[in-house]
Amino acid sequence: MTTLPIESQKTAQIRFTLNGEETDVFFASYKTLLEVLREDLGHTGTKHGCELGECGACAVLLDGKAVLSCLVLALECGGKQVLTVEKLHPLQDAFADLGAAQCGYCTPAILVTAKALLDQNPHPSRDQIREAISGNLCRCTGYLQIFEAVEAAVLKIAEQKNSGV
Numbered sequence: 477m478t479t480l481p482i483e484s485q486k487t488a489q490i491r492f493t494l495n496g497e498e499t500d501v502f503f504a505s506y507k508t509l510l511e512v513l514r515e516d517l518g519h520t521g522t523k524h525g526c527e528l529g530e531c532g533a534c535a536v537l538l539d540g541k542a543v544l545s546c547l548v549l550a551l552e553c554g555g556k557q558v559l560t561v562e563k564l565h566p567l568q569d570a571f572a573d574l575g576a577a578q579c580g581y582c583t584p585a586i587l588v589t590a591k592a593l594l595d596q597n598p599h600p601s602r603d604q605i606r607e608a609i610s611g612n613l614c615r616c617t618g619y620l621q622i623f624e625a626v627e628a629a630v631l632k633i634a635e636q637k638n639s640g641v
């Protein structure tokens with residue numbers, strides 16, 4: 477069996493919007509969105525965990541909805557909007573301030589999942605936050621700091637809105 481050089485495996489191409497920017501990418505057609513983001517676009521903020529849809533570390537927003545990028549074929553993403561943790565949001569400051577990111581492995585996925593929640597529901601209850609991130613495993617924080625950080629971000633976003641930022 478002949479192994480093709482990596483570049484010649486890039487037989488697929490899509491154009492999509494990545495963190496607000498129109499982006500063209502060539503890649504091997506079998507790749508997942510997670511692999512294309514990390515390996516072909518150098519966006520390593522999105523983490524690589526189980527690749528089985530179980531740990532939640534790879535979550536990104538696809539057309540505003542949190543998805544597990546290890547389970548999405550990149551070929552399915554043509555014309556869509558993808559948002560990753562590289563796009564800054566007040567949630568990130570709150571996570572840093574409140575110790576909601578410790579080893580940080582789960583953090584990118586939890587941030588984008590929390591952003592999807594706040595986009596849909598700007599004032600979630602603690603139970604709604606818990607439910608929203610229930611698919612994201614965190615082995616470090618015990619989750620309390622994460623819930624508090626999401627609640628702190630809610631206040632911060634409201635303050636920014638009131639001050640016209």
Ligand code: FES
Binds near residue numbers: 526531545546
């Ligand atoms: S890498 Fe674990 S759910 Fe995608």
Ligand code: FES
Binds near residue numbers: 576580581582613614
């Ligand atoms: S901060 Fe380490 S797994 Fe969540």
